[in-house]
Amino acid sequence: MKPAPFVHHAPRTVEEAVAVLAQVGPDGKVLAGGQSLVPVLNMRLASPGHLVDVNGVAGLDTVEVTAEHVRVGALVRHAGLERHDGAAAALPLLRQAVRHVAHPAIRTRGTTVGSLAHADPAGEMPAVAVLTGAVLEVTGPRGTREVAADGFFLGPLETVLEADELVVAVRFGRLPAGTRTGFAESARRSGDYALAGVALAVSTDGNTVTGARASFVSVTPVPDVLVLTPVLAGARVGALPLDAVTEAVRAHVDPESDIHAGADYRRMLAAELTVRSLVSTTTGVREGAA
Amino acid sequence: MGEKVQRREDPRLLTGNGRYLDDLGRGALQAAFVRSPHAHARIVDIDIADAWELDGVEAIYTWEDLPGRVAEPLPVLIPHPAMTHARTGYCLARDEVNHVGEAVVMVVARDRYVAEDACARITVQYDTLPAVVGVARARDGDRLVHDDVPGNVAANLRQEVGDVDTAMAAAPHTLTLELAIERSACMPMEGKGVFARWDADDGSLRLYSSTQTSTGVRAAVAAKLELPLAKVEVVTPDVGGGFGVKIVHPWPEEVLVPWAARNLGRDVKWTEDRREHFVSSAHERGQLQEVTVGFDDDGRLLALDVHFWHDNGAYTPYGIIVPIITATQLLGPYKPGAYRVEFWSLYTNTVLVTPYRGAGRPQGCYAMERTMDAIAEHRGLDRAEVRSRNFIQPDEMPWDHGLMFQDGRPLKYDSGDFPASLAKLKALVGWDDFAAYREQAAREGRRVGLGIGCYVEGTGVGPYEGGHVQVETSGRVNVATGLTTQGQGHQTILAQIVADELGVPFDDVHVTTGDTRRMAYAVGTFASRGAVMSGNAVALAARVVRAKALRIAAEALEVSPDDLDIADGVVSVKGAPGTSIALKTVAVMSNPLRYAFDASAAAATQFAGTFDPDTPPVGDDDEPGLEGQDFYSPTQATFANGMHAAVVETDPVTAEIRILRYCVVHDCGVMVNPMIVEGQVHGGVAQGVGGALYERMVYDEGGQLLNASFMDFLMPYASEVPHIETDHLETPSPLNPLGIKGAGEAGTIPVSAVIASAIEDAEGFPIRSMPISPAELWELRRRHAASDPHPVPVQEDPR
């Protein structure tokens, strides 16, 4: 389990990083926290000739909170985001979700932007990105562009990123006042990739639900948003039409079977987690308000 | 003895100062292997030309390159008359591969990176053959693993005590259970590893191996490399876990690495990586079982008839120890009435199967305990009550089952008080209050269940283990024993024993294990034998030293040895503590070559007696030095036992399974260090929980192991292991001087049985296949809901 030979590049600026990426083309890979890439290299599932290690690039490690969004730089580790009180206050869903990414040791190295670039449908943060209408800031030899999370993910481990492009930051959109969020997942062991998971945003007017949206972990090929407003709008907290929610989730998700659980089980689990999270979110048992 | 002494190995190991195999041999050449990607294939061609092009490649070997005995099949370590078709592999595959991961080509290079680059450039052409995967497929016998092994049967063994057919026919009630238990593996955090230094001038080999038996490796390597034993020494550095897989020897790499070192005249090292460990070391557990039991109205066993089919993987270097243990230890604390057991040990195109902590007992316990629960269900009796009615009673000890145990000796229990253990367990878990708890939980919409499992474990099998104790003139006491250590705390408990036996401070005692330079005769660490075998051996050796110390001191003090005592490193006259002599001074006096190096030597001169010109300086029956050696060799194993209970909760919708409580009552006789015993029990239970709820080896039909990484092979984290509540019963073994019974494997044995029992209790339908995941439990619920609203809990298919 040793990687094939590669050239290690250590750019100090975004410009240098992009220049190297442009030069090495498809034979290059960005190395961020390495928590996904390094195992892939060690198992020789991929053998890029060049690693563009961005860990020394200045200015990518900040979290900024504005009225509209929480901007997370490409070198912000999961652990840094998890501990950022400003981000948690502005968008509680971030902390609710990032706590479920792997274990503390991995969160200390792995980056949130790296999670998005890696585009694992079992990742928590891609689901959060689509639910919050996040925008990715992408830089490459052809300049800078902004990509909505909604169109960023093409399939498992596949995105619209070109080989020579670098994601510089992601801006998670803040939710309207009065929106409550929830996150729930079930994994075989604590910290494992979830068998199924759900991120929820629910808005209420007093005791009445006015809107609800959900996105999922591990049960859809790319993270996308299920709008539950038609099912839930007008329902009273404490008397939600949970069977209808279950049906809507079951119809929306499209899980695959693997050695840990079958598709039927995951479908049931996604629906049940949604229902439970919905109940606790609306009754405010353990979730914060945006 | 008996104190909760802190483990003296921990500060070193926990602060990163351990010295493991891969920490050795900086600058050594490193080996890597091309391993078979196919479960069953003929090797057609091997092309290594491309690999030679790489800078830093020092050697590339295939089977054709191997000389003499290195080219012969690996040995069958433990033959058995019933094993009519033993088969072993070669160090490098000869012309056929029989499991994914079998070594085909060895590369030695400047470092492991280059070695793996070279492996990637080697192409092996295979003709693939149909693979035999899973016990059921092997049992069908339509596809063969080895052409010359009909029905894939390596061994078929049947033992019978009493007349089962008659007793079964006469039994008022009978039940048949079909059971399955899946593969798991030892999975030590440190894989295997070998580092060899060949001294060409001296013609000698120093071998370091991450092994559970250095003497075994030494003998095997000397034989394979055709070296005199005197020219081979084997040292075990710190070993990061074994759990059984490292008792197997020689592993191909243990032969190839020293052979390559000698060939190349260079240090060579190989460190197994995790993927290799999954596919080229060993697994255990997989069995299909069929139990037929006859019993009376009270649930008393009248006849027990067991058939099982054991998956032994591709080869049988370690023989049929595992199924033999299943067949015998299945009986647990019970009197079975007439008993017949027959097993078939079957080849499959998968990684070989050798003992893993528990070694066949978890499967046996599972079969027996599932049966006990089925009887209780059938008769409408309390599950603990059914067990207790079948217990062997304390006044019936020693109890001879009339069977032959793993060591070829009678299966004869020496000690134990099963009713007392059960009473402790019921009190600990609150057995009699559980019904109320269950009702309370049900009112809250929760589903809970209580499970129980009992086992007996033959521990401390022979043939022997040795101890050597030496007192230096500084007062330092060196203890050596040949068995190896993998973190169990041998350095602590053996020092405790010697400190007590000899009468010296614990801190003065230093223990060496697993170094053939210090103890050439030893067996190894397995079968929960460390404390029993080496504990008693070092105690006996310490007694030899003590007797010698008393003799020398008695002469010097002109008293009888009987009047002397040793405490705190000082020999003194009983009742007259002023008349004394330090043990270190006695050590000086024990050696007539008495250079006055230090204060103790000077001190000794005052005791120098009159000099007799007619006697030699070292008497006829004497030896210089205050040291002694002895061996402990028991007539049979000593039998520890235990009983576990668990409370589980299953989610009514998602079928997620949580262990709410886990209780253990354990009897390993006299406890040298109760804290270490508890640590062993905790570690064992953790592995048992893995086997019950998380771990399995998922092979596809073609024999590919689909979860050969820690991402998909789910060992429990600390977060998955419940808090473990323990209580102890100490019924000393009458068989050994210290009254010890083994504790190493105990925690693991009944866990699958206990968890199955608890889930069954929570769900109301039978659990016949373990491990079980939430998704599987959910499927079972669906199936039971569809077929029968009130499922019958017995005579179910395993799946």
Ligand SMILES: Cc1cc2nc3c(=O)[nH]c(=O)nc-3n(C[C@H](O)[C@H](O)[C@H](O)COP(=O)(O)OP(=O)(O)OC[C@H]3O[C@@H](n4cnc5c(N)ncnc54)[C@H](O)[C@@H]3O)c2cc1C
């Ligand atoms: C044991 C274990 C458990 C895990 N469990 C979880 C889990 O439960 N949930 C979960 O979501 N994740 C989990 N992970 C994965 C971990 O969260 C991801 O590895 C991490 O978030 C990815 O970020 P990274 O910085 O480590 O990326 P890297 O591993 O460095 O890179 C991953 C990929 O993204 C690309 N990339 C990274 N950054 C950029 C960038 N700025 N621009 C362009 N491309 C980029 C790389 O080129 C590479 O292709 C687990 C990992 C391990 C080892």
